[in-house]
Amino acid sequence: MSDLAQSAGPCERPGMSAAAPVIILVEPQLAENIGMTARAMANFGLAELRLVAPKGGWPKKGVREAASGAVHILDAATIHATLPEAISDLQYVLATTARERGQMKRAYAPDDAMADVASRQESGQRVGILFGRERTGLSNDEVSLADAIVTFPVSPEFSSLNLAQAVLLVSYEWRRAAGLARQPFDGAMTAPPASREAVLSLFESLETALGQAGFYPPEKRLGIIRNMRDRLHRMALTEQDVRTFRGALRALTRRVPHDPS
């Protein structure tokens, strides 16, 4: 193997952060959940997926379709016969569970868990997160192999979270905790506010037009005008906004022959 090939390790796959936690599904059954898990991981920059004894074998029919393009994660996924084998190279392991297990383990909310994970990763620790079977979750024995628990702040009246949805929440919170969450675009004003001169000239045009149209009795003019100015200020007008409104006002006040059609 050339030096070049050796240097192209898993850390250099696109979308992968070297420090992202490993997602470990224990005996997952449905192709759709495994595919959606891969997609959710890719959405938030996780890349390493391990499957412990997937029910019905591997690969599964339909899993690639469910991954909706995140097939690089499925292709790189590793299969393990047992949970201890799947976690042996890790230094810190979290177990996700909806139920109290009578184990004296710290139980984190997803955001707090991922804040802890992100700080461990800064010091070079390899972290894995366990997710159990679709119907029965993780066994107490499996939970006992983890350092701590992650649990989700779901409604007590409907607490059954889908497997891929649980992976999504953890992945989302990891990306935020790792400081990688950036909005794809921001909603800042794309144009600066209009100059006060432009705003004042719009006020003047509007007030003149409304006066000529008999919109207010003279004694109420000042109060109505102040309220109107207030409404326009609320829009935080740009130069383009002012030009558009002045054009609309000109069109509305233009004397055109009445069209009876």
Add this chain to the structure above:
Amino acid sequence: MSDLAQSAGPCERPGMSAAAPVIILVEPQLAENIGMTARAMANFGLAELRLVAPKGGWPKKGVREAASGAVHILDAATIHATLPEAISDLQYVLATTARERGQMKRAYAPDDAMADVASRQESGQRVGILFGRERTGLSNDEVSLADAIVTFPVSPEFSSLNLAQAVLLVSYEWRRAAGLARQPFDGAMTAPPASREAVLSLFESLETALGQAGFYPPEKRLGIIRNMRDRLHRMALTEQDVRTFRGALRALTRRVPHDPS
């Protein structure tokens, strides 16, 4: 209709918060996504689902299975021919989108958006959140009917979020912003820490046993003992922990006849 029936409005369905936002799917196609949307809503206490012109008609085959028990949300879902009809009774509308639309609208991250929504709901505003078609999202025209945008901090390399996953993130953040997110159980120590007397007696037993076993040369005794105490302190021992360790120590130091089998 009796007074009793009238008073049993939608706000009183189990798991529903009167103030939770309305989820509006515009021309959703896949039964699985609609069912998973209902499930995600139920997970975080949302209940009101509106479907605008679902592709292929309604109800859809397989949608109840995908809801995995959240069928009360599907049964109460309303169908609307157009988006304006679906939002007419609302006072504030958010559009979810992955793409910049060239519209000068505020674009929120899910947590900030839901903080704003929760504060609007405190003052009695009815809020709706729009989600677009699986493949093409919302049209620019549809986005222009919303007050502001919600967008997700996804990886730029794999930004395509599944419809039900997007609903899940918004629902999760709404529950947190509304102050309803409680962990289903806490990881606090279920037993109080051991009394210092018990801890000291464990130290003494361990140190005696290790001394008799010749674990350390006399000149290193004190340093090794201090480190050992330190390790035990890290566990934050309970009374039960102390009893268990003392029992294990007794078993290990019991003189039993050697069994050669």
